[in-house]
Amino acid sequence: xxxxxxxxxxxxxxCAEFGIGKVGLWRAPVRAYGVPxxxxxxxxxxxxxxxxxxxxxxxxxxxxxRAAALADNRRAVDEAAALGTDTLVLVSGxxxxxxxxxxxxxxxxxxALAELAPYAGSHGVRLAIEPLHxxxxxxxxxVSTLAQALDLAERFPAHQVxxxxxxxxxxWDDRAPAGIARAGAGDRIHTFQLADWTTPLPAGVLNGRGQxxxxxxxMRVWRGWMExxxxxxxxxxxxxxxxxxxxxxREVLKETAARYLEHAV
Amino acid sequence: xxxxxxxxxxxxxxCAEFGIGKVGLWRAPVRAYGVPxxxxxxxxxxxxxxxxxxxxxxxxxxxxxRAAALADNRRAVDEAAALGTDTLVLVSGxxxxxxxxxxxxxxxxxxALAELAPYAGSHGVRLAIEPLHxxxxxxxxxVSTLAQALDLAERFPAHQVxxxxxxxxxxWDDRAPAGIARAGAGDRIHTFQLADWTTPLPAGVLNGRGQxxxxxxxMRVWRGWMExxxxxxxxxxxxxxxxxxxxxxREVLKETAARYLEHAV
Numbered sequence: 001x002x003x004x005x006x007x008x009x010x011x012x013x014x015c016a017e018f019g020i021g022k023v024g025l026w027r028a029p030v031r032a033y034g035v036p037x038x039x040x041x042x043x044x045x046x047x048x049x050x051x052x053x054x055x056x057x058x059x060x061x062x063x064x065x066r067a068a069a070l071a072d073n074r075r076a077v078d079e080a081a082a083l084g085t086d087t088l089v090l091v092s093g094x095x096x097x098x099x100x101x102x103x104x105x106x107x108x109x110x111x112a113l114a115e116l117a118p119y120a121g122s123h124g125v126r127l128a129i130e131p132l133h134x135x136x137x138x139x140x141x142x143v144s145t146l147a148q149a150l151d152l153a154e155r156f157p158a159h160q161v162x163x164x165x166x167x168x169x170x171x172w173d174d175r176a177p178a179g180i181a182r183a184g185a186g187d188r189i190h191t192f193q194l195a196d197w198t199t200p201l202p203a204g205v206l207n208g209r210g211q212x213x214x215x216x217x218x219m220r221v222w223r224g225w226m227e228x229x230x231x232x233x234x235x236x237x238x239x240x241x242x243x244x245x246x247x248x249x250r251e252v253l254k255e256t257a258a259r260y261l262e263h264a265v
Numbered sequence: 266x267x268x269x270x271x272x273x274x275x276x277x278x279x280c281a282e283f284g285i286g287k288v289g290l291w292r293a294p295v296r297a298y299g300v301p302x303x304x305x306x307x308x309x310x311x312x313x314x315x316x317x318x319x320x321x322x323x324x325x326x327x328x329x330x331r332a333a334a335l336a337d338n339r340r341a342v343d344e345a346a347a348l349g350t351d352t353l354v355l356v357s358g359x360x361x362x363x364x365x366x367x368x369x370x371x372x373x374x375x376x377a378l379a380e381l382a383p384y385a386g387s388h389g390v391r392l393a394i395e396p397l398h399x400x401x402x403x404x405x406x407x408v409s410t411l412a413q414a415l416d417l418a419e420r421f422p423a424h425q426v427x428x429x430x431x432x433x434x435x436x437w438d439d440r441a442p443a444g445i446a447r448a449g450a451g452d453r454i455h456t457f458q459l460a461d462w463t464t465p466l467p468a469g470v471l472n473g474r475g476q477x478x479x480x481x482x483x484m485r486v487w488r489g490w491m492e493x494x495x496x497x498x499x500x501x502x503x504x505x506x507x508x509x510x511x512x513x514x515r516e517v518l519k520e521t522a523a524r525y526l527e528h529a530v
Contacts, residue, residue: 095481134400135398138462138464144437144438145439171367172409174367174368174410197402203467203468205470216365216367
């Protein structure tokens with residue numbers, strides 16, 4: 001998503017050129033390219049798929065909508081398995097239109113996980129619940145903290161459900177370090193994503209994630225917490241940023257790799 | 266602030282017209298009108314000042330900036346006392362430019378409170394630490410949750426330092442009900458403010474607070490939590506909203522009172 005202006009073949013070529021051996025993919029471009037074709041493309045390049053983003057949106061009340069969401073998430077599990085990644089990232093979904101019942105929406109996420117978790121586990125895919133920043137609680141994700149994500153995940157075996165730790169969403173939370181330790185002890189950290197916090201936020205607030213090093217987050221401190229929690233998995237940089245998308249994608253990829261080395265290693 | 270388009274005399278007249286007996290004031294218009302003059306105006310109308318907004322911005326590292334902030338907060342205490350309110354709301358301040366040290370900034374807020382709390386107490390004024398939504402953590406307020414605000418407040422006597430509970434800032438937090446109970450048990454709820462959460466957020470995110478009833482927050486549920494915590498003080502409606510500010514202020518005040526009765530009583 002950081003370089004969504006690149007086609008899948010361009011992305012694969014650029015990763016090879018810059019020595020990037022692993023990549024996180026999003027469903028829409030994978031499906032547009034064709035799932036088996038995308039799987040063959042990354043495999044032939046020796047590129048490892050870290051995670052597939054994203055399933056989720058599991059808060060619907062209406063039975064037809066709920067069934068459609070569950071079916072779509074099963075497809076997402078299939079796609080993850082086809083791509084050879086063991087992790088599907090889930091964004092839980094916001095409040096249904098007109099609803100003010102946050103607790104109820106969170107409980108429906110748990111109910112949906114109870115249906116999806118065994119399916120994912122039997123396909124060798126772990127579901128990673130991603131807490132999104134509280135500014136998305138109404139319209140995108142009712143799971144706002146790492147503690148909430150763990151409360152949900154821990155109802156299921158760790159090889160079925162864990163969490164995604166993204167600095168952008170939880171950097172403000174003084175309980176995040178304790179949450180990371182708890183997640184690590186339970187072997188539930190299924191991915192680690194970096195994005196920096198910059199202000200002012202743009203209208204709609206979705207596409208304002210800062211390039212590593214441009215904002216308020218001390219990436220080395222976060223890496224330290226993750227290492228002390230025993231996390232040795234991949235580290236993804238996931239930026240939603242209109243300015244980065246408007247630039248040459250290869251340049252942005254190269255810059256992002258350099259910023260990672262400068263600020264996070 | 267909800268009707269900042271009204272001058273102080275217009276506001277006082279409109280409150281009388283609509284049967285509103287209490288009002289929260291902001292420092293800038295009070296100072297522009299003259300503090301003794303504003304105090305005389307509200308007193309002559311029999312209007313009670315619930316709170317003065319706001320002191321704070323206590324995170325500076327540089328000694329000169331820090332001393333200036335402390336001096337300004339002492340003036341704010343004096344102004345609150347002159348207006349006859351017992352509560353000064355504090356917004357803690359964000360990260361200093363270039364800093365990535367959230368924990369350090371929060372500790373500097375505590376250090377500043379240690380200097381200000383006795384001064385406020387001796388003037389009959391309580392400091393109310395207001396947690397602001399985590400989307401403001403970098404640039405406006407490093408105190409993001411009610412639990413953090415209470416952790417700070419409880420270092421001091423309750424008649425010196427408490428908290429402000431504002432639905433807009435903490436509505437997403439599943440720990441807020443426990444925080445309200447904790448604050449009530451310690452007699453530390455110094456004010457209760459309502460604003461609704463509406464999306465999409467505007468650029469900069471400051472002026473997007475929704476009119477009561479327009480958004481995702483169930484005001485009656487919040488009132489219930491506050492009542493069970495023993496809170497019997499005033500309830501303020503504090504909206505930062507460009508659309509409301511562009512309308513006739515008297516109309517907005519009347520509408521806000523009606524919305525309060527419709528959605529919060």
